[in-house]
Amino acid sequence: MDRWQAMRIFVKVAETESFADTARQMFMSAPAVTRAVASLENLIGARLLVRTTRSVKMTEAGVRYFEDCRRILADIAEAEAAAGGSYATPTGTLSITASALFGQMYVLPIVTSYLDTHSTMKAKTLFIDRPVNIVEEGIDVAVRIGHLPDSNLSAVKVGSVRRVMCGSPKYFERYGVPKSPDDLKDHRIAASTAAWASPEWKFASDLRVSVDAALQCNTNEAAIQSAREGWGLTRVLNYQIGPALVAGELQIVLSEFEEPALPIHILHPEGRHAPAKVRAFVDMAASRLRENRLLN
């Protein structure tokens, strides 16, 4: 087995922390993966991984070698892509993740346009309301809402969103408008537990209000629908109700008590060495999301 392939296998084992997962993802047998890593360790003369019954961890030498391998493999991929012409032409399958509703409403139309533009490309979406480790799960591009932790990922800011209290005009005409977050106790609340299950809602200046929601919905869509029908008030990110705000079906209250807006970023792992399929998508998505007047 050539050394580059052994390095690829080692990197994958380090990322997945599993020989079995590596074997599955690289279409190899588990013993072949073990042999590849062992041959690399023999060649280097240092232990790279520590195997326990439950997981695989890198040694100190392994951590350093892992970073070097990733850089070297990225350089090789770039050189091969440049030589083969594919550096300029998107090829293969692009995997994209975003939160469930943002993905469906704002990212999916960009993905389908991307596929129309690059007819040989395929795409895979993972629109889900849970944290996704884009390196471990083999994701090419992520769209994230909120402040980003420090990482080696490249990030492009494309907009911002606000967490808003909303209800239908009919509801406000009938039951009045809350003047402060404390007034929410006098209103019917439909709370979405999709991403935030705590009954304590945070507002500007660290004001916290404990909300006794009469209706708890496991999806954002259900909470929004009940508000749209005039049943009660709900609190969501404003992008989730963008079309309903434009149509006048929902309106915002308590905006002066909102926390600062949250940024929206497009993230990808390879920085300036990103393959053409990623660069083409990021360029298209950044331009389309920045032009979206609901987000900017």
Added chain:
Amino acid sequence: MVGSSMDPRARLSIELALTGTNANKRLLAKQEEAGRALGMTGAEMDVARRGSSFDFNTSIAVSLALNACRETRQRAIRAGISEETCEEIERLALSLRAQAA
């Protein structure tokens, strides 16, 4: 949102509603820039130009500015907008109309 006095977003929304899409390019660009500085999205400004608002109280204020009458004023007061603010909204609307004339 409009309470005891008008906040800058409500004031700009009223201006956008009274100007509509009839403003010249320079004024539209100036309004767009002012809206951005106040943290308004493009869609919020578009809706304001159509005579409404994403914000419930601001939409009531815009209605009053566009059509000051007993009914819109009573609706504003029911929504918690003070008499003083209602008068301020009506004065602002008159002044903006006079500028446009």
